[in-house]
Amino acid sequence: MTLQSEPRRRLLLGAGLAALLPSAWAQTGWPAKPVRIISPYTAGGLGDILPRALASVLQPRIGQPVLVDNKPGASQVLGAQAAMRSEPDGLTLFWASTTSMAINPIAQKKLPYDPLKDFAPIAICFTAPLYLIVRPSLPVKSVQELVAYARANPGKVTFASGGNGSTNHLAGELFAQQAGVKMLHVPYKGAxxxxxxxxxxxxxxxxxxxxxxxxxxxxxxxxxxxxxxxTRAAPELPTIAEAGVPGCEVGVWFGLAAPAATPQPLVERIATEVQHALVDPELARRLPDVEITPSTPQQMAAQVRADTAKWRKVIAAANVTFD
Structure with a gap:
C-alpha cells in the first residue's frame, strides 16, 4: 500500500469538528433512500465483514440505512457488473478490491469491465496485510535466514498459495524476484x-x-x-523491507467505487463522508487485524494504476498462468 499517513492525520484532526457539523448529505437532502453496497464476496469472509463494519459507522452520518448486497461469482465479475450497470446516483456503490480492480484486468483476457473507465473511485478504506509465515520446522528465524536458505537450496523451498494468480501466489513471486531466489510454487484450491x-x-x-x-x-x-x-496487530514484526528485502509490499485493499457516470461532486461528497466515518474509534476496535487506510478518489485511482503496473510486471517475469 502506497498511501501516506499524512492524509489520515489530517482526517483525524478534522474528525472531531466534522462530527459536530451537519452531514454534507443531510445539507443537500441526499441520500433520500438507503444506500446499497454491492459486495462481490460471499457472506462471512473478510470481504463481507469489512463493508458491513463500514456501513455501521457510515449510516449514522448520512441518516439512511447502508445495506450490503452480496453478489459473488466469476472471480468478483458478477458483483462488479451489477454495480457498473446501476444508476449513477450514489445510491449503489461497489465494494472494490485489489483483485477486482488491479488483478482481474491482467488475469482475465475478456474482462467485461474496465476498472477506471467503468467506475469512479471513491476511497480505499481498509488494507489487509499479508504476513510471511513458515513451517515451524524450517531452520530459519528471520527473513535474511530464509533468503540464505533459499539461495543454498535453489528451487527447493516451496511456497504455498490459495491458487494460481491469487494474492498470496503473487506475493510469493514478488518476494522471490526481489530477494533474488528461486522457489517452487505449490497452488491449492483455497488458502x-x-x-x-x-x-x-x-x-x-x-x-x-x-x-x-x-x-x-x-x-x-x-x-x-x-x-x-x-501493523497494529503485530507491531513486533518487522516489515520485509526492514528485514532486508525492499520492494515487497503486498496487501489486499478494499474500498468503494461508483458507476463511472456518477457526477464528480457527488463522488467527492461520498468520499468525504467515508473518510470521516473511517476515523471512528469503534471501527479500529472492531477490526484489530486490519489496517484502516482512508484515501481520496484521486489516491485510489493512483493505487489502481500502480498496482496494475506492478502485478503485470511480476506476472510477466514469473510467467504466471491463471486457473
Missing part, C-alpha cells in the same frame, strides 16, 4: 488447504493475512509483514 499443509510441514512458506493468529498459537512462525509499515 485453507495450503495452511493445513504448511502446519503439517508439507510446504515451507506462505504469505497469509491470518498469519499472526497461527503464529500466536504456535502452529506457524511469522517472520515479517509485507507492508510499508508495521
Amino acid at each position: 485453507g488447504g495450503a495452511i493445513t499443509d504448511l502446519m503439517a510441514g508439507t510446504v515451507d512458506i506462505m504469505f497469509e493475512g491470518n498469519g499472526v493468529e497461527y503464529a500466536r498459537k504456535g502452529q506457524l512462525r511469522a517472520l515479517a509483514v509485507a507492508s510499508n509499515k508495521r
Whole structure:
C-alpha cells in the first residue's frame, strides 16, 4: 500500500469538528433512500465483514440505512457488473478490491469491465496485510535466514498459495524476484488447504493475512509483514523491507467505487463522508487485524494504476498462468 499517513492525520484532526457539523448529505437532502453496497464476496469472509463494519459507522452520518448486497461469482465479475450497470446516483456503490480492480484486468483476457473507465473511485478504506509465515520446522528465524536458505537450496523451498494468480501466489513471486531466489510454487484450491499443509510441514512458506493468529498459537512462525509499515496487530514484526528485502509490499485493499457516470461532486461528497466515518474509534476496535487506510478518489485511482503496473510486471517475469 502506497498511501501516506499524512492524509489520515489530517482526517483525524478534522474528525472531531466534522462530527459536530451537519452531514454534507443531510445539507443537500441526499441520500433520500438507503444506500446499497454491492459486495462481490460471499457472506462471512473478510470481504463481507469489512463493508458491513463500514456501513455501521457510515449510516449514522448520512441518516439512511447502508445495506450490503452480496453478489459473488466469476472471480468478483458478477458483483462488479451489477454495480457498473446501476444508476449513477450514489445510491449503489461497489465494494472494490485489489483483485477486482488491479488483478482481474491482467488475469482475465475478456474482462467485461474496465476498472477506471467503468467506475469512479471513491476511497480505499481498509488494507489487509499479508504476513510471511513458515513451517515451524524450517531452520530459519528471520527473513535474511530464509533468503540464505533459499539461495543454498535453489528451487527447493516451496511456497504455498490459495491458487494460481491469487494474492498470496503473487506475493510469493514478488518476494522471490526481489530477494533474488528461486522457489517452487505449490497452488491449492483455497488458502485453507495450503495452511493445513504448511502446519503439517508439507510446504515451507506462505504469505497469509491470518498469519499472526497461527503464529500466536504456535502452529506457524511469522517472520515479517509485507507492508510499508508495521501493523497494529503485530507491531513486533518487522516489515520485509526492514528485514532486508525492499520492494515487497503486498496487501489486499478494499474500498468503494461508483458507476463511472456518477457526477464528480457527488463522488467527492461520498468520499468525504467515508473518510470521516473511517476515523471512528469503534471501527479500529472492531477490526484489530486490519489496517484502516482512508484515501481520496484521486489516491485510489493512483493505487489502481500502480498496482496494475506492478502485478503485470511480476506476472510477466514469473510467467504466471491463471486457473
